[in-house]
Amino acid sequence: MLNNRRKFLKKSFSNSFLAIVGWESMISLLSSFSLHENNLTENVNINFEQKPLPYAYNALEDCIDATTMEIHYTKHAAAYAKNLNEALIAEKVQKEISLEKILANISKYSVKMRNNAGGHFNHELFWQCMQPKTINNLPKDNILLEINKSFGDFAAFKKLFSDAGKSRFGSGWVWLVKDESGKLKITSTANQDNPLMDLKEIEIKGSPILCLDVWEHAYYLKYQNKRADYIEQWWNLVNWNFVEKRLSIK
Ligand SMILES: [Fe+2]
Structure with a gap:
């Protein structure tokens, strides 16, 4: 009898709570919990303001000035x-x-x-996705396994990703994404588009794991028209621990 009363009160409270906050807020709340479970407080959707840069402006020298x-x-x-x-x-x-x-x-x-x-x-x-320059900066753990599974090995992945950046006409981005089936794919988007967008121009959709800015404003002062040199240097900066965390997001 007491148990039935407790169940009734619990159910009534749940229904009232959902009616007040709404399902959308509830889903948003649960999403934020799952981000914290993944220890991803650095996830980009916490608010719409710029977060502090995670290093000093000169921390990426001599790859980015x-x-x-x-x-x-x-x-x-x-x-x-x-x-x-x-x-x-x-x-x-x-x-x-x-x-x-x-x-x-x-x-x-x-x-x-x-x-x-x-x-x-x-x-x-x-x-x-970046951190101060590291010598022999290579992925390990799950991200390396997934890269090998999808692209053969890291060298093949690096070439495909770099080529996507070199061949992006005008301004845009290169992405490593995890698609709906969990498979890793490389894609490129124009301007400020990205693989989360519901647009016909987005050839490959998925959750961004790693991205590279190939707008001229990202490299022109140091590299002028040599985008390929910027991309080659950028590999020394990739924060593979962060990429590993992005990979773990369900
Ligand atoms: Fe940019």
């Missing part, structure tokens, strides 16, 4: 964050919605939202 990093972070990336927040207000988007969810429905929003939600997400992820 301090001036490039400072201008990239404080001017280019800051503008995407500012313009994203303007678009959110203009289009009356609630900040409770995750950035990933906006990107997954980007076809329903303005071009301004597309460019700046993409720009903000892409850069926040990009900063965390």
Whole structure:
């Protein structure tokens, strides 16, 4: 009898709670819990503001110079964050919605939202994909196993990824993504598009594991037109521990 009463009260409370907060908020809440379970507080969807750069502007020398990093972070990336927040207000988007969810429905929003939600997400992820230069910087653990499974070996993967960056016409990004089946794939997107977007231009969709900015603003001061040299140096900076964490997100 007492047990039945407890069950009734528990069920009533659950139903009332869901009615008040709504299913969408509940799902968002659960998503944030799962991110913390994965120890991914550095995930990019916590808010729409720029997070502090995880290293000093000069920490990536001699692969990326301090001036490039400072201008990239404080001017280019800051503008995407500012313009994203303007678009959110203009289009009356609630900040409770995750950035990933906006990107997954980007076809329903303005071009301004597309460019700046993409720009903000892409850069926040990009900063965390890098760390100060490491000699013999190679993946290990699960990410290495998955790379070998999908591309044969690391050298083959590196070549495919680098070639995607060299051949991207104009400005854009290169991505390593995990698709719906869990398979790793390499793709490239134009401008500030990314593989989360529900757009016909996005050839390969998936969860971004690693990204590389091949806009000229990312390298022009040091490398001028030599994008290939920038890409080759960038491999010394990849934060494989972070990539491993991204891989573990379900
Ligand atoms: Fe950039």
